Amino acid sequence: MNSFPVGPAVDAAPSPLLKNLNPEQLAAVTAAAEPALILAGAGSGKTRVLTTRIAWLLNTGQVSPGGIMAVTFTNKAAKEMLTRLSTMLPFNVRGMWIGTFHGLCNRFLRAHWKQANLPQAFQILDASDTVSAIKRVIKAMKLDEERFVPKQVGWFIAGCKEDAQRPGDVEVRDDQTKTLVEIYANYEDQCQREGVVDFAELMLRSYELLRDNAAIREHYQRRFRHLLVDEFQDTNKLQYAWLKMFAPPGVDNGQSLLAVGDDDQSIYAFRGARVGNMADFEREYRVRKVIKLEQNYRSFGHILDAANELISRNSQRLGKTLRTDAGLGDPIRVQEAPSDFAEAQWLIEEIQGLVRGGLDRQQIAILYRSNAQSRVIESALFNSGIPYRVYGGLRFFERAEVKHALAYLRLLENPNDDTSFLRVVNFPTRGIGAKTLENLQDAAKASGRSLYQSVSAMSGKGGANLLAFTNLIDSTRNLTQGMTLREIIEQVLETSGLADFYRTDKDGAERLENLDELVNAAEAFVMQEGFGKNAVGLPVDEVAESGTPGAVPDAETGEIMSPLVAFLTHASLEAGDNQAQAGQDAVQLMTVHSAKGLEFDAVFITGLEEGLFPHENAMSDHNGLEEERRLMYVAITRARQKLSLSFCQTRMLHGQTRYNVKSRFFDELPEAALKWLTPRNQGFGSGFAREYQQAWDRGSGLKGMVGAGRVEKAAWVEPPVPASMKQKVSNEHGGLRVGKGVFHTKFGEGVLLTLEGVGTDARAQVNFGRHGTKWLALSVAKLTPID
């Protein structure tokens, strides 16, 4: 059964589209209309395969645009796909459903809001909105926030939703869980009352509607002939179940679900991603053959060798080895630095060298495991005047002043949105204090109504102030009737007092600029989306798409939904870029996680120390370590030409100095691909890192290593020990020194952290990296100093 005209089946006819594809890519692009699994290694041309396949399907008349659904995880990936497609195809790409999981859910729910039991203008809570909503529930239940940490409760709720469990479905084993489920239930009621949904709810609500409504489900199954899923290894249980609703397994109805993924790049298990979905998919859909894309078009040989060797240590793999036709290229440079400070200094020198050599700064990436590591590097870059760009800070729509403005805008559309109400009811201050709000919340709870609806019941001074606030909202709503989006926002900024507040605030200038930027963003949004669309960029004809059971056109008139609702949705779903100077030629700084999917000519992976990378919190179990290794694999495979790895003996973390051992990953890389810039084991964890550094700068230090290859035995000239450190130097025991490396027959290499006691009571604290930090009795433990 097919509601779209479909052309005759076409063989892989010669077509300019298919030129220059390798045999595996060609097989993937022209795979038959049946379930298929593509194992696409890093840099194997995955996006190209996906887009080419869509174009090929359309060009050969196998499907019409409306029959295509392509799902990604990030807005960026979705945009990339759309951009590439629009250059490949002679027609508008709008009829296809291409977007993120959440974006498509939103599109779906906007069309079926009635059946999904949502208000038409439902709003989407972002991560921080969700936490504050949960916090309110916990407060209202008078629970201990120590025991029920809002953020953790949020993880619990999201976890339940991702398992498609409503409060009634959760198995309660203990009191803690019982209360958590109660919070979950109350949170759900609260969201429903306020007409808001969180990210997980977008998925779950769509899933349930498809599951429970056969007419809708069958409609979409008939409609979508070809479904393509990117980054399949990152799907969670619910997302996979959601996909099955659109294209059920084991049903021979001519639908094709094509999953593309790389189990080796699965780095989001910690937030519910199930790599196992790939194996499940293969089994449940009876995939006849798995196509492996192993030809890498990105990196040189040494880099790929390192990646292959490293990942081969993982036990749970579908199995895949990258290969390249490019030569070996430069070896991977390895630098040991005395301190994080020195590491940053080294990065500066390297980057200056690369830039002198003609490399664009934006082709250089500095990667780290955790955000906290960026600070030292940033300050070094700043001091040396190298432009840089940090990814992953606060993003545009997450800035406080922007969220305030958005809260006012949301209240215009939906005054029952208590989250927004509370955010701005007293900002700027209107004499509405905690006590007043407490009373209001009690009244709201007692009557089961929203805060806004409960204002009229309030008396006294607080009540008067509250009434002034709701009057402000109401009058602004009236005032902005018929205005353009731009005018509405400008009006709100003025009447709310936000603009005035930041105008008088002594450091409000920047915030004011961001509010201006919000107006611009809205303007750009309207221009880009055009007015032929309603909320969330859904073409109007699509809402009213004939044959979609129960699809509800906007209001009774079929009018275009307000651009404001569309813009608010856009703001939640796409937190926006976090940088103003995006176009500038700047060095790129980011965590390894956010580097996934990107590539650079030169990559620096920094902070390769036990406890940091692999991270200590991930090392407790086997799966955690394997995920860290995949993370390292992702990091390595970002590099096209030059890759450098670095680690430090000491690092400031959480305000205190840590002595580090180099990451175990160094032992898992092929020696032949590495070039050590510093001699190995030259003295670990020196507590005098900075003094050494300064001594080095004065001319002592390591001699004769410049320009050499790997230095096995270099002359280490002991720099003079500064007087200020004399005290610590006496901190010795039988050749052992605090801050120096030691060797233990069982635990291996470590760094001596502390020496205590005398004689038989003498004890030593040693950081053995992967074996942890241990206290040892020196009368028993055989510790030998490493020179």
Add this chain to the structure above:
DNA sequence: CCACAGGTTCTTTTT
């Protein structure tokens, strides 16, 4: 209501 001091915590993160 607000400004400030102290205590606490601290992976990774898109939507």
Add this chain to the structure above:
DNA sequence: GAACCTGTGG
């Protein structure tokens, strides 16, 4: 080290 929360005093 810094961000975030809570409690105190004006």
